[in-house]
Amino acid sequence: MKKAYLLLADGTLFEGTAVGYEGQSIGEVVFNTGMAGYQEVLTDPSYYGQVVTMTYPLIGNYGINFDDYESRKSWVSGFIMREMCEYPSNWRCKVTLDEYLKAQKVVGLAGIDTRRLTRKLRGEGVMNGVIYTEGFEPDEQTIAEMKAYVVKDAVKTVTCDENIVYPADGETKYRIALFDYGVKYNIERELCKRGCEVTVVPxxxxxxxxxxxxxxxxxxxxxxDPAENVEIVANLKELLKSDMPIFGICLGHQLLALAIDAKTTKLKYGHRGVNHPVKDIDADRTYITSQNHGYAVVGESVDPQIARVRYVNLNDGTVEGLEHIGRPVFTVQYHPEVCPGPMDTSYLFDKFIENIEKSKGGAQ
Structure with a gap:
């Protein structure tokens, strides 16, 4: 088997075995602590521009199926694991992870000490890197590009080009506009099964x-970076004047915070995994959540006359959700459409529906 490498911006080199597509790719190197869900990670648009390291040591053991995609393709810039399972065992498996990475042209790397890499990223923060297969060694120009790399035009790249309508499961009760900043399919599914006709809009x-x-x-x-989306934030400022019920998730949460003139900041190494504890301040209850973000809303920057912090991360105290004052608007940083609990936070979709019902005078 061919060798493959990861070269970090500080000069650290990891040598392992090539998997997936042969080539070279630059990205921001991050890590995900989930024990499962690699297919969802690969197809989550939120990972656009990133080389993802899975901390769980064995990846690919249940293969890839045709049902658990979160978008139309893989968006990662590279994929790293300690060991890739070559012979998956699962009744839903259609192709192996290696076959999928090849088909999606994702450069992969296995056989490295992912614990060492993760400890480095935790200690020093996420950093740029170039992942490459033997025979595709980076030259000086590529290394310079890697060191200067910044994830840009991310939302513009992953969003849809035109409206896409998903019918409700059964009778249509409500019509929802779902802004696609990098939407995951399961958000649409959660809304559709609650009687919503969902129109995904650019x-x-x-x-x-x-x-x-x-x-x-x-x-x-x-x-x-949420602050990059100046035009979208301006649109959201106008949208907030309508008093329509709004529910923001992850980047949607951050953009809505910017729309009320709050600030965002980049985290040292981000939150990426399925076991992050979040406290609901009002209910005095903690939920185990799925998360994938590298930026956070600065709590002190939120005007208390406009919104208040409703949810906080118990690991580092960062903001995990806002509730607007006097408006049917709320946001969360984590992903209620994912099922780590397994259904701990799906009630937030019910809360959104309740806000719609109230705004319509209790109409069903």
């Missing part, structure tokens, strides 16, 4: 194309 859709035409608005997850 990220830059104007407020006037939504207000009065839908019963509620969902703001999806997505990749990149």
């Amino acid at each position: 990220a830059y859709t104007k407020p006037e194309d939504v207000v009065g035409k839908y019963d509620g608005v969902m703001l999806s997850n997505g990749p990149g």
Whole structure:
């Protein structure tokens, strides 16, 4: 088997075995602590521009199926694991992880000490790197590009080009506009099974194309620096004037915070995994959540006359959700459409539906 390598911006070199697509790719090197869910990670648009390291030592043991995709393709810049299972065993398996990585042209690396790499990223913070197969060694220009790399135009790259309508499961009770900043399929599924007809709209859709035409608005997850999305934030400022029920997840949460003039900051190594404890301050209850983000809202920057911090991360105290004052608007940093608990936080979709019902005067 061919060798493959990861070269970090500080000069650290990891040598392992090539898996997946042969080639070279630059990205921001991050880690995910989930014991399962690698297929969802690979197809989550929030990982656009990132080389993802899985900390669980054996990846690929249940293969890849055709049902658990979170988007139309893989968005990662590279994929790293301690050991890749070559012979998966699961009744839903259709192709191996190696076959999928090849088909999606994702450069993979196995056989390295992922614990050492993760400890380095935790200690020094996420950093840029180039992952490459033997025979595709980076030259000086590539190394310079890697060191200067910044994830840019992320939302613009992953969003849809036109409206996509998903019918409700059964009778249509409400019509929802779901802004696609890098949306995951399971958000649509959660809404559809609650009687919602979901229209996925491009990220830059104007407020006037939504207000009065839908019963509620969902703001999806997505990749990149939230502060980069100046046009989207301006649109959300206008959308907030409508008093439509709004529910924001992950990047949607961050963008809505920026729309009320709060601030965001980049985390040292981010939150990526399925076991992050989040406390609901009002209910005095803790939930185990799935998360994938490298930025966070600065709690002190939130105007208490506009919104308040409702959820906090018990590991580092960062903001995990906001509730607006006097408006049917709330956000969470984590992913309620994922099932780590397994259904701990899916009630948030019910809360969104309740807000819609109240805004319509209790209409069913």
